Amino acid sequence: MVKTLLYNGIKWILVSDDGLSQLYRHPTDPHRRLSTIDPTYTFQPATADTYMASAGPNNNYGSGALLTVDCLTGSLMHSLLKFDLTAQIPAGAIINSATLSLYYYLYFTGDPKGRTYWAYRVTQTAWTEYGATWNKYDGTNDWTAPGGDYTTTDGASVVMPSSYGWVVWTVTAQVQTAIDSVGRIAHFLLRDDTEGGAQKQARFYSDQYVTDTTKRPKLYVDWFVPADEYIDVSDSGAGSESASIDLSVADSGVGTESDLSISPLGTDAGVGVEAVTTSAKMTVTDAGAGAESPTVEASIPSMESGVGADAPNIENQLTETDNGIGSESPGISASIPVAETGAGVDALEGIATSIPVTDSAVGVDAVSPSSSLTVADSGLGLENVTTPGTLTVTDEGKGAEFAWRIKPTSPMIDALVLPHVLSIRISDPATMSDKKVQGGSLPRRKMVGKPGRVVEVDGWSDRQTEINALEAPRDGVRRTFYHPSGDSFGVLVTGFEPSRTVDQYNRRLYRLAVAEAN
């Protein structure tokens, strides 16, 4: 027997079925395929349920373990149930079948067997489990009609049995409506078909029943998702293959015709942006007269690779809606991110930078771009530092100011680096003169003068070329002594004494003496 599926007016023929997904083919076009996913799920318990009694029109029974239906005059009872299907059933699903099951465990006063009980679709979907009463749907706002607002359009009915057990309503149409237009949340109201007369009260377990949770209300749904309709062109091994799909949209003359979507086959991983896809969607709205102006929406998402800088991407979404007058002007917003590569200057092509300065109307307004200047020490000589601007030195009011310092790792005489320095001694002697005070206990002392600083550097070298180089500055020429700490001053080299012997590591100690000179 050939199994078929009626979808979009076409009776598709089943090709394969693995229990969850199915593949159908077009009845006349051998290349056209329709794949579906056909799962089932039982929702239990209800997301919310309660019952309402006309005898206690302002009482809420949401915390009770039962649901009731009663036809007694003056003491009518209706029950409400809600099932949230959003976690399981996707939008666009087509419901094959759905059944609402409640466990009937007791009748009160009169046996309701043979009576017709209806499951209607609630139209006021804002009702709450702990707020709904006979008069109000959320404890605050009134039902349009006491006892609940519902429609009988797609109601489902059962005839109450003579024994206790599961009572099942077939609610396929109502669940389909919930999927299509109620946010995938199904709302039901149970009531007796003929209200009035003697009491016939049926009791069912609610979602608060804890003794046997399997007897709580449940909703079984069998649905399928028409995942893809596509064209399958297999190589026949001879000549070229061809296939076609009819994209025509018939103008019904009223309202909006069905959207037409075309996209390459892809799988949504559910996380992030999938591989670059191109999709198009065309909506044709029938204005009821003349030719229509189609609206085309297109999007080209780019994928972040997660490594390095991705080529500047421009995401744009172009929407053009015909306002009925003249041509439309679509707008495109774009941004160009520039990633820091970590090396060199990253191009900022086409981007102008500026520092806005607000005129305070008094004096010169400051411009303070924040920046830092890093100078790497090459280890040889002076480094060249160029600052485009002015260098401000703040006088701290003490000692000498150091606008800049050269900080070599070793002392230097001009560009000559003193090797393997062990110690640096800088003496700044003063010459004092004592003048005795007749009869006094202390002399009168005066600083005659300061000859200038004397520096003695001790170190070692295991290279004769270095020793020779250290001999050279002792030539009476004024030079600059650079201290590793950043200090520097003019000196004359007054002595250089290398040791005559070497130690066990073939090193020669030396002492270099310089005197400060202007």
Add this chain to the structure above:
Amino acid sequence: MVTFGGYRLQHVSAIQTVGSRIIHDRLVPSAKSFSYRSDETAGGRVITVSGQIRDDPDHVLKLEEIRVRADDTARPLDLEDGSSTINVKLGSVEAVWTVEEGVDRPSYSVTFYETS
């Protein structure tokens, strides 16, 4: 803490004080074996304070702050060892950097001359 004219010397590790008197020698041209000597007056004390510049990356500036005070001006020196404050002039300043102590921890030594 040792202060000189209100300036605090960092991390002082040693204070050496040398007192002297001024003795006048007059050689006697004869067979006498030693001269004629007379005590003329007391000499002022010479105080040497040694320490270390620590925990300050700008140790050169700290040494410079000491050096600029060797300006032939008498200032009170308070050794804070219980002795009285005395007037001194700052004379010699010496600083030593060694590999053992670390190039950022120079030792220093300053000499003060007591004056009236």
